[in-house]
Amino acid sequence: MRYLTAGESHGPQLTTIIEGVPAQFPLSIEKLNDSLRRRQGGHGRGRRMQIEKDLIAITAGVRHGKSLGSPICLQVTNDDWKHWTHIMGVEPLDEGMDESEIKRQISRPRPGHADLVGGIKYQHRDLRNVLERSSARETTVRVAAGAVAKQLLEQLGIQVIGYVTTIGGVHADRSLAEKLTVEELIERTSQDPVYTADPVASEQMVAAIDAAKKAGDTIGGVVEVRxxxxxxxxxxxxxxxxxxxxxxxxxxxxxxAFKGVELGLGFEMANLPGSQVHDQIRYDEQHGYYRETNRLGGTEGGMSTGMPIVVRGVMKPIPTLYKPLESVDIETKEVFKASIERSDACAVPAASVVAEHVIAWEIAQAILETFPSDHLAQLQEAVEKRRNEAKEF
Amino acid sequence: MRYLTAGESHGPQLTTIIEGVPAQFPLSIEKLNDSLRRRQGGHGRGRRMQIEKDLIAITAGVRHGKSLGSPICLQVTNDDWKHWTHIMGVEPLDEGMDESEIKRQISRPRPGHADLVGGIKYQHRDLRNVLERSSARETTVRVAAGAVAKQLLEQLGIQVIGYVTTIGGVHADRSLAEKLTVEELIERTSQDPVYTADPVASEQMVAAIDAAKKAGDTIGGVVEVRxxxxxxxxxxxxxxxxxxxxxxxxxxxxxxAFKGVELGLGFEMANLPGSQVHDQIRYDEQHGYYRETNRLGGTEGGMSTGMPIVVRGVMKPIPTLYKPLESVDIETKEVFKASIERSDACAVPAASVVAEHVIAWEIAQAILETFPSDHLAQLQEAVEKRRNEAKEF
Amino acid sequence: MRYLTAGESHGPQLTTIIEGVPAQFPLSIEKLNDSLRRRQGGHGRGRRMQIEKDLIAITAGVRHGKSLGSPICLQVTNDDWKHWTHIMGVEPLDEGMDESEIKRQISRPRPGHADLVGGIKYQHRDLRNVLERSSARETTVRVAAGAVAKQLLEQLGIQVIGYVTTIGGVHADRSLAEKLTVEELIERTSQDPVYTADPVASEQMVAAIDAAKKAGDTIGGVVEVRxxxxxxxxxxxxxxxxxxxxxxxxxxxxxxAFKGVELGLGFEMANLPGSQVHDQIRYDEQHGYYRETNRLGGTEGGMSTGMPIVVRGVMKPIPTLYKPLESVDIETKEVFKASIERSDACAVPAASVVAEHVIAWEIAQAILETFPSDHLAQLQEAVEKRRNEAKEF
Amino acid sequence: MRYLTAGESHGPQLTTIIEGVPAQFPLSIEKLNDSLRRRQGGHGRGRRMQIEKDLIAITAGVRHGKSLGSPICLQVTNDDWKHWTHIMGVEPLDEGMDESEIKRQISRPRPGHADLVGGIKYQHRDLRNVLERSSARETTVRVAAGAVAKQLLEQLGIQVIGYVTTIGGVHADRSLAEKLTVEELIERTSQDPVYTADPVASEQMVAAIDAAKKAGDTIGGVVEVRxxxxxxxxxxxxxxxxxxxxxxxxxxxxxxAFKGVELGLGFEMANLPGSQVHDQIRYDEQHGYYRETNRLGGTEGGMSTGMPIVVRGVMKPIPTLYKPLESVDIETKEVFKASIERSDACAVPAASVVAEHVIAWEIAQAILETFPSDHLAQLQEAVEKRRNEAKEF
Incomplete structure (x- = not known):
């Protein structure tokens, strides 16, 4: 299974083509749109999230509610495109018109963004050519692709859920999430303003976001996927x-904007003795082999153990600050202060939805490489067989 | 550039084939062996490291000290093989001999290792069939492949060095490494018993290793590659x-055994405001664009910025403890205590050498995907040109 | 450079996403549409080619007439879609409606098509689910992707042209094409009803197509790409x-429908002595090394020699015949005669356009792997440099 | 499943690493060596084939006669290496020694070989650096890798056999091979001096080879794999x-040296009407669906139909002729006649063995991408299930 995405932030649309999906599995467009809706939510988002409501159109690979086995094409229209048709137009500029006359041309690279290096790499002197693609807007269709994967996993009894564990130095009690069933976790986090499972931390996170906003600053955080x-x-x-x-x-x-990732106890393992890190192996006839603890986060030797996979990622604060960072204009070479018109103070809740979906994709892909499958029943049987082999080993 | 490795821990040899290396670059076998030697060092290693001295044989792809452009084949002989020819032999067992009569057959999976899941996946009831390959012995040839990459990078003025920043809860002052030149860093860490750049932490780390050993326990840590x-x-x-x-x-x-990775400030970014995370952009005619700080660890927008790349990984404590963890015999289903005969108490220093080499490989591969490189001069020129384009942008 | 395509023959649209295109190269939408137009032409096409006029919409990766370096998305709308919204709809069927009530359901696999095996593989009992994707309609966007590659190659002084050399046993004089410049070849073949460079053979080919049509049969042929x-x-x-x-x-x-491929003299090499197969190497100061003949078709040792690449492919006759072949209904298991309503008698001219574009793609991809390039100037320089190195070797 | 090969023609050894092989399948080293032996046979081979007897050493991935699931490493020693240790040595030349003093340095590129273009690409002025790798000697380990694939396929009831159908204009009656069972075909062709199934053509082929040899020329041919x-x-x-x-x-x-490939009727399809090209579909309860004819060579829509796959390739005559072709010395730029000391007059029989093995590899790889296969039983079951699904469709 593989996919490509295309689309600029202010272009007409975002597109993804997903190749290698098994045939015969039911695909709900409502569930795909649910995923997009969750990505657009969370406390601390800026204006754009409120004006645009992303909806998916399926233009290939699905018929009468089921996958065909052929490539699936998903599109999300950019509602804003009508205001950008000239600035972002495909056609060459009119004869005699100079590139410098294009509105919204950008010569001021923002620190922490792809702007400067992207400009150097691709020799774009209008840095808009970089930021239109490097924008997190692209994650919309990554979520869409992951939402297809999630529905496939669902058919195999596999559930994937992402949520927030840290925002701006406020740490949720991670053990709370561990104690909940996936259904409870979905219920709890989806109703929380910052998508976290710890109600006490939630309030503090909201306060931290508001404080950052007031200070013209931004904050990052940690998301966990289970x-x-x-x-x-x-x-x-x-x-x-x-x-x-x-x-x-x-x-x-x-x-x-992600700069770190860890499984299970993660970096904490550097501070603990081996006897407190590894999970003892148990067995009973009903369950087969299992572990009472899950410190390793569901993998041993690079393989899934059958325990829940628990993986976290850290997102840096959004670099677009009201409180400006200094940078250099590439035309004049003069220092300027990278202030901006509008921005999110914190995108960590949305990022937890993105993380959930990219992990879902990766899990689904790994499963299809382990159990290559032309149609759903073949896949279901192969997975079920493995579960039995494990139990009877 | 790509490579495959083969070899069991107690088989005759380890092998790697490296394909896609540019022609005409000088390859020193001494430097390759230096890398292997460093991998075998560090305080806290067990007996095997002392009895085996790994040496590389090049059997393809190099002639008269230079790469040919054709695949490079590197081999490392397992000195111990002579004692294992029967147990690990390629030939089928003699007629009438039962598999259960094979010496050193293993039915007791160790927690934290690939043993149990590997046995289930590949249907090996003699778990030796798993652990012979899942063993960290394989990293010998990964280091060898990375050592080829390092020599290529050297020709481009790129240096890669790995060292230890945490062992068993003892944290080195990371700013010390930052202040040293690469040469000083190599000098300092290569003479340190635990390959760290902080002499004060070094003593405490050695003590922590000795204490863990005494307690029959193991400890992990964090390594940094620059x-x-x-x-x-x-x-x-x-x-x-x-x-x-x-x-x-x-x-x-x-x-x-690695369970986490982070760039620059890494997970700490979840606790800081954006104004303390991003690196302001500077410019002067002599250097072109640069950043005074390097909090992001050398990348923006998924691209190298020209600043040093700083990446860390966390290694879990070795799961083979003298202080036994409980597990289940796959034949009898009885609980046993996974005690062992011999083990390293801490393999973090060696892991810093492995990390250095796998990162070197990845950097080299990414560079070869960015620049034309059938032969070294072509690559050198393209990289130099990019540096100039960046300066003159 | 890589691409994926999506789209069913009677779905709303065909889509391709092309990733890895260098930035800064001028992309003309008119030229892309020219390629599609040529694909729809040629004597012997059926009705659909006349009613549908394919046009490309670019929805990503191009701005103001130049590539951005980001993925390019191309779409071609199926004009016919309005008649198929129910039959090919994405939404599940209404509650209580049986799948068997869907119009145009197909239980009769055509010999020579993907129908039967595709049905088995993906467990589609409505074989429409297979043929909608296995249809040659998909080559529309493969041509589109190749047309992007062609424009890139043009910037490097590389031209690619496909034309017909055999139809239904009528063989063009291949030496005629060899004697023409590429411009002459384009001129000549684009005006020919069967896209061949031999005017005498052309008339016979047209006659052969008409005869086949009359006989309710179909014919294949050979295309050549230079x-x-x-x-x-x-x-x-x-x-x-x-x-x-x-x-x-x-x-x-x-x-x-392609079943064979050959370079240069191709299969004829099995009948000739070595002295009549290989190309002698020449040299003069003006041209550097060259060959007077090009029997090997432009490659030696798996590499381009600098001589024109000449590659041919054979297309089987379209399997959808008026003169029916026998097959078996998958529901009733009864034999039926696979007659059809409408069909092309010969698609070889169109196939020469497809061949031209898939070869253009492959050449462009191979060039980008040899001279990895972020932007056009970098690529142009690397290719020019290689030409000089060859001359001065 | 993937593999890499390494090794120069006069280096110490050839090596291949094969990754992705299912565990638990019995691997016979005798059968691997049988494949190498067949590759070295056939009428018309030169001296080297007689002095070297290739034997495989397995250094990883197999234990007690069964695959472990871990990478398999195969090595074939070059017996001749002892005479080449200096000329092909890995170590840099002694201080003060000039590269031009190296014995057997080559400045004269042979037409039809990789020599000239390889020299330009990798900037080798000693063309030995090219020909050592471009030599067909490398096919030894490609055969070895394919021989592993063949044994895997055997476990699935799939057999692969390659043989000669044309040599130097002498065409075997291909229908003879079609009428034989695979066992009979193996029996017949393995005892034939030119590995063909047509005894009458065989004599003429031998005569053609002898005549070419006498004339100082070489001849090519066509091989078929079933x-x-x-x-x-x-x-x-x-x-x-x-x-x-x-x-x-x-x-x-x-x-x-292969320059063309075709399936089933191949290029002949350009001369036939559709009614004589496609295979009608039949059904009976015992066999399920089948075709009485196999003109398409076992595939429809890019998929195996269950009929035998029949694929042919054309090999050009060996370019190293006694009857010299003209070329140009890269140092002096003077014309020379590329005469040689020794050579095979015809390598087509050996090439049929190579073709058999590379096709076996490709088939095995395609099967492993279609069916789950961590271990042999899982794969066998999945393949058997597919056969049943096909029958019951």
Whole structure:
């Protein structure tokens, strides 16, 4: 399974093509749109999220509610496009018109963004050519692709849920999430203004966002994704590039503004003795092998153990501040203060939805590589068989 | 550039084939062996490191000290093989001999290792079939491949160095490493018993290792890799799977026992306001664009900024403890205590060498995807040109 | 450079996303549409070609006439879609409605098509689910992707042209094409009813098509693609999967209904002595190295020699015949005669346009792997440099 | 499943690493060596084939006669290496020694070989650096990798056999091979001096080889590979790069000196009406669906139909002639006649063995992408299930 995405932030639309999806699985467009809606929510978002309501159009690969096995194409229209048709137009500029006359041309790279390096790499002197693509707007269709993966996983009894554990130095009690069923977790976090499972921390996080906003600053945070119902042995130890942990790290780190990722106890493992890090192996006839604890976050030797996969990522504060950082105009080489018109003070809640979906994608892809499958029944049977093999081993 | 590795821990040898290396670059076998030697060092290693001295044989791709452009094959012999020819032999067992009669057959999966899940996945009831490959012994040839990459990078003025920043809760002062030149850093860490740049922390780390050993326990830690001399614009923001950060995360997380990775300030970014996270952009005619700080760890928008790349990974404590964890025998289903004969109390120093080499590989690969490089001069010129384009942008 | 396509034959649209295109190269939408127009032409096409006029919409990756370096998204609307919204709809069928009530359901697999095997593989009992995607309609966006590649190659002085050399047993004199410049070849073949360069054969081919049509039969043929202006050393001998010939064979054989591919003298080489197959090497100061003959079709050792690349593919006759073949209904298991309502008698001229574009894509991709390039000037310089290195070698 | 190969023609050894092989399948080293032996046979080979007897050493991935699931490493020693240790040595030349003093340095590129273009691409002025790798010697380990694939396929009831159908204009009666069972075909061709199934043509082929040799010339030919026992639906029509035909074409064309490939009737389809090209579909309860004819060579819509796959490739005459072709010395720029000391007059029989093995590899890889296969039993069951689904469809 693989996918490509296309689309500029102020272009006509975002598009993704997903290839390699098994045939015969029911795909609900409502659930896809639910995912987009969650991505647009959360306390602390700026204006754009309120004016645009993303909706998916499926233009290929699905018929009468079921996947065909052929590539699925999803599109999300940019409502704002009507105001940008000239600035972002495909056609060459009119004869005699100079590129410098284009409105909204950008020569001032923002610190912490792709602007400057992207301009150098692709030789764009209008930095709009960079930021239109490097914008987190692209995550809309990554969420859409992940939402397809989520529905596939659902058919295998696998659930994926993302939520917030830290915002601006406020840390949720992570053990709360651990104690809830996935359904309870979905229920709780989806109603929370910052998508966290800890109601006490939630209030403090909201306050931290408001304070940052007032101070003209921004804050980042940590999101956690939990995957339950995993069959054993997805991923492999036999070659380094087949390790499931490595793939999850890749996926999480590929999200805009993410700068770290960890599984289970994560970086805390550097401070603990081995006897407090590893999970003892248990067995009973009913469950087969299991672990009472899940400190390793659901993988051993680069493979899923059957325990929930727990992976976290850290998002840096949005670099577009009201409180300006200094930068240099690429035309005049003069220092300027990178102040901006509008911005989110905190995008961590939305990022938890993105993380959920990119992890769902990665898990689904890894499962399809372990159990290559032309249609859903074949896949379901292979996964079920593995669960039995594990129990009877 | 790509590579595959093969080899079991007690098989005859480890092998790697590296394909896609530019022609005409000088390759020193001494430097390759230096890398292997460093991997075998560090305070806290067990017996095997002392009895085996890894040496590389090059069997393809190099002639008269220079790369040919054809695949490079590197081999490291397992000195111990002579004692394992029967147990690990390729030939089928003699007629009438039962598999259960094989010596050193293993039915007791160790917690925290690939043993149990690997057995389920590949249907190995002799778990030796798993652990022979899942063993960190394989990192020997990953280091060898990375050592080839390092020599290539050297020719481009890029240096990569890995060292330890945390062991068992003892944290080195990271700012010390930042203040040193790469040469000083190599000098300092290579002479340190735990490969760290902070002499005060070093003593405490040694003590922590000794204490863990005495307690029959193990400890993990954090390693940091620093890459200097990077050209701008390696990696890309245009598609999620081309982001340099994601690739570095993949590489780091693919090392045995690694459970987290972060760039720059990493997880600390969840606690800081945006104004203290991003690096302001500066310019002068001599240097072109630069940043005074390097909080983001050398990447923006998934691309190298030209600042040093700083990436860290966390290694869990070795799961093979003298202080036993409980597990279940797969034949009898009885609980046993996973005690062991011998083990390292801490492998973090060695892991810093592995991390250095897998990151070097990833950086080299990303560079070869960015610049034309059938032969070294072509690559050098392209990289130099990029540096100039960046300066003159 | 890579691309994915999506779209069913009677769905709303066809889409392709192209990732990895260098920035800053001028992209003309008129030229893209020219390619589509040529694909829809040629003597012997059925009705659909006349009622539908394919036009491209660019929805990402291009701004003001130039590539941005970000993924390019191209869409072609199916004009017919308005008649198929129910039959091919995305939404699940209304409650209580049985799948068997869907109009135009197909239980009769046509010989020579994907119908039967596709149904088995993906468990589609309505074979429409197969043929909607296996239809050659998909080549519309493969041509579109190739047309982007062609424009990129043009900027490097590389031209790609496809034309017909055999239809239904009528063989054009291939030496005629060889004697023409590319411009003359384009001129001549684009005005020919069957896109061939041999006017005498052309008349006979037209007659053969008309005769086949009258007989209720179909005919296939051979197309040739010629690539001029190639730099030396694209592809490589160092690993089998980097050979340019192999990639060209892959591309040609991946076209619907193609069953063979050959370079230069091709299969005729089995009948000739070595002295009549190989091209002697010449040199003069003005041209550098060259060959007087081009029997090998422009490659040696899996690399471009600088001579024109000449590659041919054979297309089987369209399997949808008026003169019916026998097959079996998958529901009743009864034999039926696979007669059809409408069809092309010969699609070889159109296939020559498809071949031209898939080869253009493959050449462009191979060039970008040899000279990885972020923007056009960088690519142009690298290719020019190679041409000089070849001359001065 | 993937593999890399390494090794120079006069280096110490050839190596391949094969990654992704299912666990638990019995691997016979005798059968691997049988494949190498067949590759070294056939009428018309030169001296080297007689002095070197290739034998495989397995250094990883196999234990007690069964695959472990971990990468398999195969090595073949070059017996001749002892005479080349200095000329092909890894170590840099002694201080003060000039590269031009190296023995057997080559400045005269042979027409039809990689020599000249390879030299330009990698900037090798000693063309030995090219020909050591571009030599067909490398096919030894490609055969070895394919021999592993063949043994895997055998476990699935799939057999692959390659043989000669044309040499130097002498065409075997291809229908003879079609009438034989695979066992009979193996028996017949393995005892034939030119590995063909037509005894009459065989004598003429031998005579043609002898005549070419006498004339100081060389001849090429056509080889055919037949795959029986294929399950239905391997490969796919849903995306162009998943078509089985395309992959087979890639594999065949990647063999040294191959310039064309075709399936079933191949290029002959350009001369026949559709009614004589396609295979009618039949059904009976015992066999399920089948075709009485196999003109398409076992694929429809890019997928295996269950009929035997029949694919042919054309090999050009060996370019190293006693009857010299003209070329140009790269140092002096003077014309020379590319005469040689020794050579095979015809390598087509050996090439049929290579073709058999690269096709076996490709088929095995395509099967592993279609069905779950961590271990052999899982794969066997999935393939069997597909065969039943096809029958019951």
């Amino acid at each position: 995957v339950t119902g995993m069959p054993e042995g997805v991923g492999s130890y036999v070659h380094y590039d087949r390790k499931l942990d490595a793939r999850l790290a890749f996926a999480m780190m590929s999200i805009n | 890459v200097t001399g990077m050209p701008e614009g390696v990696g890309s923001y245009v598609h999620y799977d081309r982001k340099l950060d994601a690739r570095l995360a993949f590489a780091m997380m693919s090392i045995n | 690539v001029t202006g190639m730099p030396e050393g694209v592809g490589s001998y160092v690993h089998y999967d980097r050979k340019l010939d192999a990639r060209l064979a892959f591309a040609m054989m991946s076209i619907n | 795959v029986t026992g294929m399950p239905e639906g391997v490969g796919s029509y849903v995306h162009y790069d998943r078509k089985l035909d395309a992959r087979l074409a890639f594999a065949m064309m990647s063999i040294n």
